[in-house]
Amino acid sequence: MRLTVIGTGYLGATHAACMAELGHEVVGVDVDAGKIAALRAGRAPFHEPGLSALLARHTASGRLRFTTAYEEAGAFGQVHFVCVGTPQRRDCDGADLSCVESAFAGIARHARKGALLVGKSTVPVGTAARLAEEHGAEIAWNPEFLREGFAVEDTLRPDRLVFGVRTGRAERLLRQVYGPVLAAGTPLVVTDFATAELAKTAANSFLATKISFINAMAEVCEAAGGDVRKLSEVLGCDGRIGRAYLRAGVGFGGGCLPKDIRAFAHRSAELGVDLGFLHAVDAINMRRRDRTVALARELCGGSVLGARVAVLGAAFKPDSDDVRDSPALNVAARLGLDGADVTVYDPEALDNARKAFPLLGYALSVPEALRGAELVLLLTEWPRFREIDPRWAAGLVSRPRIVDGRGVLDPDRWTAAGWRFCALGMS
Template sequence: MAPLKITVIGTGYLGATHAVAMAELGFEVLGLDVVPEKIAMLEAGRAPMYEPGLEDLLARHVAGLPGSSGRLRFTRSWEEVGAFGDVHFVCVNTPQKHGEYACDMSYVDAAFESLAPHLNGPALVVGKSTVPVGSAARLAAKLAELAPAGADVELAWNPEFLREGFAVQDTLHPDRIVIGVRGERGEKLLREVYETPMSEGSPLVVTDFPTAELVKTAANSFLATKISFINAMAEVCEAAGGDVVKLAEAIGHDERIGSKFLRAGIGFGGGCLPKDIRAFMARAGELGADQALTFLREVDSINMRRRGHMVELAREAVGGSFLGKRVAVLGATFKPDSDDVRDSPALNVAGQIHLQGGQVTVYDPKGMDNARRVFPTLGYADSALAAARGAEVVLHLTEWREFRDLDPEELGAVVTDRLLLDGRNALDPARWRAAGWTYRAMGRPQA
């Protein structure tokens, strides 16, 4: 039997990673995007976003590059994709609707409507995008209506669980593989696709469409709840004089709770957690189950409140007003090992301080270009030292290793005041205080 040929529709963060990982697993892969600039970048072996290890794999597999396997190509032709693929992975974006909590399904719908008319023979279409529960059944009906091959075209749902900064690892060695299917053929084909990671021990969970659709949003809602819980405890610790870091350490030793995602700070952001929990609430309301998820409103509220609290701490630290004050912000991305500034708490705090009259200078190891596009009026520097020069307060807002490794004495030599606010509870207070810094962090004693 001939080896499967795979297409990946959408070459953003999810799609580019999935396409190159499928090539790494040995499949012939054809990636499609409607943006010519993305295709040109990928064909040159350059990733459209920063993700550790991604460009190394592109160099290893993109056709036309010296020494590559040639297993990965890119196109803008739906006709070529339809003729090429046995399995078509749909990896397009599902952003939050403007002015609403609900998910914008327009990119997914457009992808299915563009692909289906070119499916003239047996094929499996696999949704990987995060969608509202109930979408798969609707899209299966759309495929049946629009695909010339009719019943020979099946749908499966295979949610992604990628962590930015670890996406290549998470694709090649997933901690679980979830597939929602209606028939044995879809399951058989996906078992073939994921044969290598399954042979290495990745568990496979086979379920129906609705459960598969719910897994990603349920997982993200749980993680968001855990983060907001410890941030709520930080608020209580500040009021009571406790130490949220020690509190998190103590409860984290309980194996039922665990220590991951228990670091208090300025909260979560990015392109997944915020919009996914909001879309989940919106969909639950449409299904008449809105009361089941009302707690997520408080989770979201706590998270957004943390950003404002950091702004208040910084304002208080510089004497009650930002006017004329120089503020250094270390970090622009929503998390380290990424260039993603979507809904970034760090950039949001920087923007709020700037709007209140502060002279803000930002430095981030990988997110500078994206940050400039979102907030062109902020100041930017090419190093942490340059950002801190003349600053009256330094805010540590993204947990890059580069910032943890900073020399407090060296940084102290360029600032006006040795005043540090750690928005991630990731720096060593004793080390910074020993160098003469006033160190403050959310939910911790001041000294």
């Protein structure tokens, strides 16, 4: 089929490359000429495992190309996917839909008769119906469920597909688009617009709630003298609860979870439904950053003023260079404001971190970051950080003190190597 993808950020660039991988002809559209130039050259404008290879292969074959012109895209496509961002509004917790509205208006103006416009962006419930009425076009909603670091896998081999449609024709077209994925046995839920829009925000809200629940239990463990790691182990054995995302730490960040739960609570309140528990989820998450800073101060005798601090991690999660609302950088910056001499290292996110926090120090390797440090904080759980030999690391630092902000290190191993070890949720 001939598909277009409007917006070539994280979601759009990945979707475009993966649709080409499925055998479709694809045109990606963006107003950012610099981004389009990079994509035309087969280069991903961000770090995502496996994406660069797909872009290079399919731009070279001609199956995938990029443009800044809606006219070109409209004349080309049978199905148009809108994949632009919906950041939090500046004046409230609601979602900023200006990019979504602009993208739908731009493609609707130039789309051929009979083309299907498909939203993938995360939007407040009710958006699809309003856009369908405004543009008089056939619209469907096909929410994304991508995990940064696994986006290619999640697009080509998703754990579910959701089609929000009003006509059998829209469903048939989407079934054609995802033919190879459906043939592989991927579960499909065909539903109405509202349910499809709610699917992503509900999933993110449940995930955020689970993460904040175990972090709240970490607070209780610290107060009561318990061990949140053992508590997580007990809870994870319950099949109704499961082990995933039950690791206490510095909390979630990124460009989706925080703003999505706020927007969901905001939209629900507009509909007369009180989801106040999501505000508590958000508050617990932010408190974890406070507690991490407090642990750093405690390990330094009450103040980090003048202390040489190494922060391992800048991205909000491993296998990503995304530093939006990164807990790691938030903690690093706060320690810097407290007078610490902070040096940050991350395998992929250093350039983005420097742009966001230019006053912090940065290292190009783990040894450079650790050398002479009086305190180490592990704040992004990259595999290479988990695998650090504590005896080797002790030979680089000036004082062996560490805060495991992700609950991924073995306390006994680090303590045996001479480190003073602290982690969230451990007394």
